[in-house]
Amino acid sequence: xxxxxxxxxxxxxxxxxxxxxxxxxxxxxxxxxxxxxxxxxxxxxxxxxxxxxxxxxxxxxxxxxxxxxxxxxxxxxxxxxxxxxxxxxxxxxxxxxxxxxxxxxxxxxxxxxxxxxxxxxxxxxxxxxxxxxxxxxxxxxxxxxxxxxxxxxxxxxxxxxxxxxxxxxxxxxxxxxxxxxxxxxxxxxxxxxxxxxxxxxxxxxxxxxxxxxxxxxxxxxxxxxxxxxxxxxxxxxxxxxxxxxxxxxxxxxxxxxxxxxxxxxxxxxxxxxxxxxxxxxxxxxxxxxxxxxxxxxxxxxxxxxxxxxxxxxxxxxxxxxxxxxxxxxxxxxxxxxxxxxxxxxxxxxxxxxxxxxxxxxxxxxxxxxxxxxxxxxxxxxxx
Ligand code: MG
Numbered sequence: 464x465x466x467x468x469x470x471x472x473x474x475x476x477x478x479x480x481x482x483x484x485x486x487x488x489x490x491x492x493x494x495x496x497x498x499x500x501x502x503x504x505x506x507x508x509x510x511x512x513x514x515x516x517x518x519x520x521x522x523x524x525x526x527x528x529x530x531x532x533x534x535x536x537x538x539x540x541x542x543x544x545x546x547x548x549x550x551x552x553x554x555x556x557x558x559x560x561x562x563x564x565x566x567x568x569x570x571x572x573x574x575x576x577x578x579x580x581x582x583x584x585x586x587x588x589x590x591x592x593x594x595x596x597x598x599x600x601x602x603x604x605x606x607x608x609x610x611x612x613x614x615x616x617x618x619x620x621x622x623x624x625x626x627x628x629x630x631x632x633x634x635x636x637x638x639x640x641x642x643x644x645x646x647x648x649x650x651x652x653x654x655x656x657x658x659x660x661x662x663x664x665x666x667x668x669x670x671x672x673x674x675x676x677x678x679x680x681x682x683x684x685x686x687x688x689x690x691x692x693x694x695x696x697x698x699x700x701x702x703x704x705x706x707x708x709x710x711x712x713x714x715x716x717x718x719x720x721x722x723x724x725x726x727x728x729x730x731x732x733x734x735x736x737x738x739x740x741x742x743x744x745x746x747x748x749x750x751x752x753x754x755x756x757x758x759x760x761x762x763x764x765x766x767x768x769x770x771x772x773x774x775x776x777x778x779x780x781x782x783x784x785x786x787x788x789x790x791x792x793x794x795x796x797x798x799x800x801x802x803x804x805x806x807x808x809x810x811x812x813x814x815x816x817x818x819x820x821x822x823x824x825x826x827x828x829x830x831x832x833x834x835x836x837x838x839x840x841x842x843x844x845x846x
Pocket of ligand 1: 727
């Protein structure tokens, strides 16, 4: 599914109470708007334009520093000005689908985004919506007497709302200048477009009032999943005067033989991370048959795996590595190895563990024919 995304985050969110602008407020450890950006990336958006208040560029750069495929642009006075600025900044072609999403709805799943995007390539527009379960009442302002309104055919509209670029831009061009649209779908409807509903998600609630943040905090845990991956590698000793382990060169009376620098520690870690995100193994990404990787530093492999995690909107929670050999003795180097892995993965050292063991003379590591390594990685990704 090929689509671009615009996240509208330029509002001042005055109904949300104290605590700063709603889009930058912290929700379960990260800014509200980052939830939507990660969700769009995880859903496969090829570009995400985030429309922010003018002057907030530095905040955005900091909040999204480690994420790919986004640009932040300043918004306009009203929501629809920001939408138009966001669409104008997209690289999408006239018939490409653009998803317009409100940053105040942080819990977007890939399924909801895909359904809207798919429907918009058939109709003139599509948006997720939910049926109304509650009975609807109308209250008279003066007497406060209420009456019951039929909910037949009524739906609660959500975002992202999806349109082909050409359809949305021409509908906005025809919109009367003195009216304010309540969403983007109504603009396309007014222009005679055929807009359809796709399945919404109750978790896609809009953060509007202070109490909404409490409910969102409670929901946040359920929107992420932790995945585990494991990796194993071994390399044989050969001639040389040092070995590479965890990206650190350690003096030894042998070297390790391999197509790359034969860093069994980084290879096991790379496979553990790739395993956690279901992205095959190190050989799929860096085929040993490709001369390009001859003698390559294995830090490239590990950084690539970590980058794949980030591209999917995920983050590495922790890694644990065990090196298995009689010699060289690992213990004097353990903290240096740990620090290097933490640096490569951009993780705090407390989230990285490097351990070592011998096999008490047994097996190939015991006979000092080579070094083996086992790793495990925990990765948190969007649901
Ligand atoms: Mg290897």
